[in-house]
Amino acid sequence: MPDQKGIQNDLSRLDPVFAEYEGVYGSLISILQEAQEIYGFLPDDVLARIAEKTGNSIAQVRGVATFYAQFRFAPSGKYLFQLCCGTACHVNGSRALLDVLESELSLTDGNTTPDGLFTLNEVACLGCCSLSPVVMVNGEVHSSMTPEKLRALIKELSSQG
């Protein structure tokens, strides 16, 4: 059955994951993490399949998945901006960076731009506090960010498409 966007996901891609964690106690979160690696997020049909194969109800699986900030339930944009909002970054100006994302892209926490290019997640702390404020873009850390540097980065990524 298709997922919430009407897309038929290839659920057989989950088979190696189920094989790996067969009989392993307490592996639901690990399975969800690997599923998100495969599909980019957790579509409804994937969650249903995981529920079926792990002997849990869909409610139980959703209950675990929605508890943790790492899990996404909609596709993220091409560029995932994880903006650190930890204490050191906050003190050193992360608010100004959030304002830039809002003014330049109308982008707020948890959302994706209509063109599908950018997604923003405010994260608690990336542990690069001495280089604050910090933004991670698709896993790459950009340190000592300023509003100007962020605007330049957005421009560069937008032009790449």
Next chain:
Amino acid sequence: MKIIVGEGSCGIAAGAEKVYSAIEKQLKKTGAKAQLGITGCLGMCWLEPLVDIYDDSGALHRLVKVKESDAEKIAAAANGDICAVAQLEIDPEDAKFLEQQTRIALRNCGICDPMSIDAYIERGGYGAIKKALTEMTPEGVIEEIKISGLAGRGGAGFPTWFKWNAARTAMGADKHLICNADEGDPGAFMDRAVIESDPHTLIEGMLIGAYAIGASEMIVYVRAEYPLAVVRLKKAIEDARARGFLGKNIMGSSFDCDMRIKMGAGAFVCGEETALIESLEGKRGMPRLKPPFPAQSGYKNEPSNINNVETFANVAWIIENGGEAFSALGTPDSKGTKVFALTGKIKRGGLVEIPMGKTLREVIFDIGGGIKGGKRFKAVQMGGPSGGCIPEALLDTVIDYKKLAATGAIMGSGGMVVMDEDTCMVGMAKFFLDFTAKESCGKCVHCRLGTKRMQEILSRIADGEGKDGDVELLLELCAAIKDGALCGLGQTAPNPVLTTIKYFRDEYDAHISEKKCPAHSCTALLRYTIDPDQCRGCTLCAKKCPVGAISGELKSAHAIDTEKCIKCGQCKSVCRFGAVFVE
């Protein structure tokens, strides 16, 4: 000659991998004879990228803020001209940062190659577990830890020997030793540095703990936001297994023990030990009622012991050098050393490991160099969202579990965020409540609703809608939440509010009664005005204003319509005549 590039997460974020590649290229090009390698995080983060050169006589030349373009100079040094890198060498004033420290937990960080088990062994690694297995009984190991006075470095400060003993004596054949590498406190990165830079010290410390309590399984719960730490730890585990330091019959003894990594998925509450266990079991990370304690009933309801990364990082050193050597450092109530992540408005930000007993002033001013940008110190936040803000008047407080608790703050995991005159303390309290309200697991009413209500009140105050009685209401909520919350997250969530009210009451009063933010930080309370005497009427601000709030003729003084103004600050940033004021 050896050339070592610092590659912890901070170094890499500052460009260390590119510097490494550039040096590699230049060495090849010039045919210079030098060994090129990497190391982890030295903790001098404000100077990254760092490159250490050991010349042929073994003398160290520490190069700082190294750029890719400096690779040529480094290759020249490798070819015999060490003066080529003279300009890059560390300033003696900056070098004092490290010289004033006593490194036990961080003893190998930034010195040896984290990807090499041989580098660890060369520095005495795996000697302590060998000593424990061949010369000591599990009880003897626990006794040595007791003598050392080692207390949990994750924040609770509970005597480590006691927890180990409780797990040792608990009923049950299958026991688990768990490392809490969740490090959720924003502003803390000590554990990340240890795992990325010295993963074997964690393995060895845990092995000693597992031997002591009788566990055959060790699990490291690492937060999802530390991918490099996971990569390095995985390699270290594989290498340790290949050498017979993990698995069956470790080092030829009858002790079997293996290790695996479990990734967190983004939940601050999973730093609480029972919530962590729930997460290990694939469930929502909601804390359990204690008792029973994990030592009796933990993972899979079997005896389990959970300790923080930094706690384990001290263990091998203690067994090697003896408990007394550790307890010779520190204060009567707080033995040994503690690692702090010094960040915020500080000149020299990074990792500081010092014996307990130094004062906050010594750490912030002598080691950290004081406030950057010539501003005035206002407060230091210790212990993350569970901690509190300590004002200038208390800077001579000694770093000690009890003395810090007396201020209303806590030692915590070691995050030390320094704030200056431009930081609004009401805003900081709101910041922490935004965090804890979001991270509250929701299980108990006091935390779930209490943090939400405190967050709402603080938001109203910061937005200029504070009412008389708000502070009293906050204090009442704080007392109730402390009393009724199920776990440490809820019980300590009021601390930032309590300490900011205690030490910065005047700021709360200004926000509520005068609708002013003394630090000029809370956006809603800012008023942007143009000084007509300074304004040249260049119209730049009017053009930049996104809401058309500025009016004025060319070459005449402009004015801001405060009703329309959204306080974005663009006018102030474009004005070349300093005519825009914020109050």
